[in-house]
Amino acid sequence: MRVLVTGGAGFIGANFVLRTLEQRPDVEITVLDKLTYAANPSTLATLGERISLVEGDVADAVIVDRLVADHDLVVHFAAESHNDNSLADPSQFVHTNLVGTYTLLEAVRAHGVRYHHISTDEVYGDLELDDPGRFTEATPYNPSSPYSSTKAGSDLLVRAWVRSFGLRATISNCSNNYGPYQHVEKFIPRQITNVLNGIRPRLYGDGRNVRDWIHVDDHNDAVWAIIDRGEIGETYLIGADGEVDNRTVVETILEVLGQPADAFDFVTDRPGHDRRYAIDSTRLRTELGWQPSYLDFRAGLSATVDWYRDNTEWWQQTKVGVEQGYAATEKVIG
Numbered sequence: 494m495r496v497l498v499t500g501g502a503g504f505i506g507a508n509f510v511l512r513t514l515e516q517r518p519d520v521e522i523t524v525l526d527k528l529t530y531a532a533n534p535s536t537l538a539t540l541g542e543r544i545s546l547v548e549g550d551v552a553d554a555v556i557v558d559r560l561v562a563d564h565d566l567v568v569h570f571a572a573e574s575h576n577d578n579s580l581a582d583p584s585q586f587v588h589t590n591l592v593g594t595y596t597l598l599e600a601v602r603a604h605g606v607r608y609h610h611i612s613t614d615e616v617y618g619d620l621e622l623d624d625p626g627r628f629t630e631a632t633p634y635n636p637s638s639p640y641s642s643t644k645a646g647s648d649l650l651v652r653a654w655v656r657s658f659g660l661r662a663t664i665s666n667c668s669n670n671y672g673p674y675q676h677v678e679k680f681i682p683r684q685i686t687n688v689l690n691g692i693r694p695r696l697y698g699d700g701r702n703v704r705d706w707i708h709v710d711d712h713n714d715a716v717w718a719i720i721d722r723g724e725i726g727e728t729y730l731i732g733a734d735g736e737v738d739n740r741t742v743v744e745t746i747l748e749v750l751g752q753p754a755d756a757f758d759f760v761t762d763r764p765g766h767d768r769r770y771a772i773d774s775t776r777l778r779t780e781l782g783w784q785p786s787y788l789d790f791r792a793g794l795s796a797t798v799d800w801y802r803d804n805t806e807w808w809q810q811t812k813v814g815v816e817q818g819y820a821a822t823e824k825v826i827g
């Protein structure tokens with residue numbers, strides 16, 4: 494089976510490639526990646542003959558058409574993925590997330606190739622902290638940020654291409670991922686590498702915002718379950734019942750690294766900051782038989798701390814620039 498993985502040099506895509514090569518000897522992979530600031534091709538450097546890396550833009554119709562024609566399956570991870578960046582400059586988000594997805598869909602339509610679309614729970618907006626509800630496949634779209642609105646738009650393009658053109662596509666909307674190879678701009682790796690570098694962790698606002706954490710391997714196993722057994726045209730929510738507030742995450746990282754639990758700062762809040770995400774993944778579990786393997790968040794987080802401590806060469810070069818970028822806008826408020 495020949496699989497085209499877009500965004501395979503980024504966090505989730507690279508973990509998907511590593512796990513797939515390990516678990517599926519019949520699969521050959523081509524990664525199409527623009528190698529933006531978010532990519533780290535060193536993650537894929539020593540993977541051997543069953544993988545090739547093409548540097549290119551998913552919005553480049555010539556490259557995309559040529560590659561799609563030569564594959565049995567497209568798994569589309571490539572995106573501009575960071576909310577804070579989308580608030581500073583949305584233009585690349587529109588280009589990659591909307592125009593890039595459109596370009597892939599047209600190629601997949603032309604060549605009749607199976608397509609799986611990776612998306613986010615953020616398309617549903619947010620929940621109050623005391624809301625007993627969770628997102629389901631029937632929750633109306635209500636995105637808050639330039640990032641989540643472009644992801645929502647990309648999902649709707651996929652749905653339209655399924656209905657209007659009979660595309661063989663599925664969609665998954667997953668909650669917040671953690672694990673190895675995540676860029677240090679993101680919350681968990683930022684705070685781990687802050688502590689490792691002697692910088693105090695930074696909590697936006699009151700630190701009470703809740704995210705529904707899932708290990709990246711559980712996400713990617715769910716993606717394969719949907720590719721293997723999902724119903725064409727359908728959407729599946731992926732989540733592992735991992736709701737934790739941001740302050741608790743930081744306190745756990747500090748504890749794991751042997752620091753006082755209050756050794757962090759509150760900084761200016763993110764504009765439009767979504768309060769809480771929570772996924773009901775009943776459909777994925779009952780219809781496709783998927784179950785998460787990482788059931789203990791503290792243990793998974795501790796293993797992730799170990800990974801960043803043992804792989805400083807993977808992240809240290811990008812760390813200074815990321816912190817300089819944050820310092821330009823955030824102020825300590827408590």
Ligand code: NAD
Binds near residue numbers: 501506574
């Ligand atoms: P990431 O930012 O770590 O990686 C994105 C990758 O896409 C990078 O390698 C980058 O170079 C590549 N890319 C960006 N623009 C491109 C373009 N125009 N053409 C080709 N490649 C391009 O992102 P991630 O966290 O791994 O997220 C992957 C996907 O999963 C995204 O679609 C995101 O919306 C979705 N998602 C992420 C999470 C999460 O918690 N990180 C949760 C749910 C869904």
Ligand code: DAU
Binds near residue numbers: 680697700702703
């Ligand atoms: O829910 C899925 C989404 O999760 C994905 O679609 C996105 O691609 C991914 O980036 C992530 O979005 P978030 O905005 O939730 O993730 P981020 O890591 O930026 O922030 C997580 C939470 O931590 C959020 O409430 C903001 C907060 N935060 C973040 C940073 C970087 C802080 O308190 N301090 C920080 O320094």
